[in-house]
Amino acid sequence: MTLESSSRDPFELDRLAEELVSRERLDDDDAPGHDLPIYVPLAHDNPYLTSDVFDVEAFLLSRSHTSLRDLRTELRDYLASLKEELVKLINDDYEAFISLSTDLRGEGARLERLKEPLGDLKTQILESKRELHVIQDAIQEKLEKRAVLREEKALLHLLLKLSESVTRLESLLLITSPEQDDEMQQSPLDDSRPMALNLTEDDRTRGNRAKHLGRVATEYTQLLYHASKARQENCVFVDEIQWRIDRVRSTLSSDLDHLFSSTLIALTDGKADGKISEIEKAKSTADLTECLRTYDSMGLWRDAEDVLRRDVVRRFSIFPGALAAPSSPLVPHTPFRSSTTPSSVAPSSALPPRTPYTPFTSFALKTPFQMNHGLGTAANSPYAHLLDDSEDPLARLYSQILRFVERDMIRIMGIAEKVSLRSVSAGRKDKSLVAALPAEKSNGEAADDGFEIMANVVWEEFGRAIMDELGHVVFAAGRPNEFRKHYETTQAFIRSLEFLAPSAHSVEAMRAHPIFSAFERRWQLPVYFQMRWKEIVGKVEEALSAPRVDLASATDKHSFASTQAAAVWVAISACWSAEVFIPELSHRFWRLTLQLLSRYKTWLSNSLIPDDKAAQVPAEKVTATSTPRSATPVEVPSAENAAAEDSTLRQYATTILDVRSMHMNLLTLWEQEISVMLPEAALEERVNTEETLQQSLAALTATTVSMSSHIVAILTKRCCDAxxxxxxxxxxxxxxxxxxxxxxxxxxxxxxxxxxxxxxxxxxxxxxxxxxxxxxxxxxxxxxxxxxxxxxxxxxxxxxxxxxxxxxxxxxxxxxxxxxxxxxxxxxxxxxxxxxxxxxxxxxxxxxxxxxxxxxxxxxxxxxxxxxxxxxxxxxxxxx
Incomplete structure (x- = not known):
């Protein structure tokens, strides 16, 4: 700005006016305007007219600013425009259509001339197609004939292999052929078959018997495979030689049983002097392993178990008078630690006096553990010390059974377990072979693959013998003390036997065995609990029959001042003591514990708890401004009333002390024993169980509130009298x-x-x-x-x-x-x-x-x- 302009306009009014105009213009632009409705004429792109379904209400609402008269006029104008456009389109297309018909004039004759050569071409193509079909059918017929011939040739080869395999097996097993049978029938000089085990030299020596039978079993397995393939083709030849296959199977099974039996006897009995050299022991073990492998490859697991049961286990007989007979020592083949070794079992005096011994946990199914197959396994069992009671004939019998199993069976079970695991990992079990075995071989057992010696041999024999021969003594629930001891000893025997099992699967199979289920059902645990219930509850009811609290004598060794509380505590402790408690009855003993607490609370409520009026404080609650009642006579306490009050004070003080002791002792018992002895359950269920105990104890403790009020009332009265x-x-x-x-x-x-x-x-x-x-x-x-x-x-x-x-x-x-x-x-x-x-x-x-x-x-x-x-x-x- 120049000096001249500034002199003419010293206050810059022009600039201020311009700014004011620009500011008003901006304000007008920013101010909200009131736009009038825009008139949109009807057109082809109107969304309401082009929709698939015409909505009248939506269309009318979109034209709400138009009156009905104007809307009608507008629609008529739009209709007229549509008609005009339609006529225009018809005129344009009609001209094109007329020109097209004029251009196609004479094209029909040309098309007819073009169709004539197409018929000849179609005829030639169809003729060629028929000739190709004829050639194709001829080739297919020849291929089918060749396939049939190929299959017949393969079947003939299969039948030849089948015949050769049968003949070879008969030769290996020294079975006479059908021709030899005919000759022997014509000249019957000797109808006895030479034993396949009475072999001469080379492959016929004793050391190669097991391997020889193993090769025969392999050949027999192939024979069964070929026979199953031929049977699928409905070959009559298989049915004709089926008797020879059955004879081979029975002969092989008989020879294998004979070899297995002789090997078992040689391995378990030894020589006449009871000694066996290490070389002979190694040979017998090798033969035993080969026999078990042969049984496993043939699927004859139950046959091997029958031989074991007959030749080994049944030699240890259990007869009705076994408990009364003098015990004879079972001499082991090799030295092993006795279960009475001090280093293996703690003395009975070292056991906690209040913690019951519970050897009934299913450790084999829930926690993995390492099985020891060496000597001395039974002595290492954590349950062996329960079987050390030399005064208990049942414990002595169980100890002899365990030593027998440890001496004669544990090595066999270990070898069988290894053979089964190896065969499973190698996938060598043939289901068709197992299916081909006769139905009578199963002996009613489950069709599980593999050896189950612990379940089907050891436990089945000893469990059945105990039930049949000693059941009237072992399972006698009429004498609860002896029954509890027999139950504990038997459970310790079962767990020690499980400790000798070669694997956890063997323990599972043993517990799933029908004999095991029948054995567990023989224990009449409800009868035992009923007798214990009468014994425990009878003593409590006898103590609670007194209407007043009886002070306990100084000779009673417990923390309770009254005989009633001591009797209830003794009853509750007896439920969880080692002499009474059985884990399978834990829920019943827990229910009885709560019932005893409730019974004690009821007795306190009916016998000792005073009325609310009697518990009130006799002193008048007055203030300095209250009106005195000088005319009220003062009751002079007599000697009888004082003695009655002293007795009441002693009764209530003793009861309150006993209730507190009961509360603390039960909580300690829960933490140290009951919570451990109850079966494992979900966390929520265990919390509910503990809450139930807390509620019962709270209800018992609540009974002392009125007693405390009555004690305060008596003492207040005496203080006010003074x-x-x-x-x-x-x-x-x-x-x-x-x-x-x-x-x-x-x-x-x-x-x-x-x-x-x-x-x-x-x-x-x-x-x-x-x-x-x-x-x-x-x-x-x-x-x-x-x-x-x-x-x-x-x-x-x-x-x-x-x-x-x-x-x-x-x-x-x-x-x-x-x-x-x-x-x-x-x-x-x-x-x-x-x-x-x-x-x-x-x-x-x-x-x-x-x-x-x-x-x-x-x-x-x-x-x-x-x-x-x-x-x-x-x-x-x-x-x-």
């Missing part, structure tokens, strides 16, 4: 000859709270509630002190009102009496009032100190504060 001399202080001071200012509290103050001290045994030796002192002294003393302070206020208020009445009777004299007033009195009555007031102050202070000696905080007592204010008041207000 407070009665406070009413005669005024008359005593007025009648005294030597009227001096008091310096000590009254004689009765020290005896006000004495009933509390006597009850808790404070400074007076033993009291009925000395055991409750630690937990109940503060609460009891607080309630009693508060009630006594209220009664103290009541007596002082009554004294003041009595003096006021006497003062009003003195006519013509100015009332200058103030029991606790501080006014200067010059006459003798004023001096008496001052001495009475000082005596009251000393008594109240001594009463407070006595309460503090009980551990109370008297400053927090509202009644005591009111009492202190009353005796220190300058002038007590008139309440009339």
């Amino acid at each position: 407070l009665l001399p406070v009413r005669s202080i005024s008359s005593q001071f007025r009648a005294m000859a030597n009227k001096q200012m008091p310096k000590e509290p009254s004689y009765f103050v020290s005896s006000i709270l004495k009933p509390v001290k006597v009850f808790f045994g404070i400074g007076v030796g033993q009291g009925p509630g000395v055991s409750l002192k630690e937990h109940f002294l503060e609460s009891y003393a607080t309630d009693i002190f508060e009630a006594v302070a209220q009664r103290y206020v009541y007596h002082l208020t009554g004294m003041k009102k009595t003096e006021d009445s006497l003062r009003r009777l003195k006519k013509g004299k100015k009332s200058t009496f103030s029991l606790f007033g501080g006014g200067a009195a010059k006459d003798e009555d004023g001096k008496d009032e001052e001495r009475i007031r000082m005596q009251m102050i000393l008594d109240v202070e001594a009463f407070g100190k006595d309460g503090q000696s009980l551990g109370l905080s008297v400053d927090r007592s509202e009644s005591f504060q009111s009492l202190t204010e009353m005796v220190h008041a300058v002038d007590l207000p008139d309440s009339t």
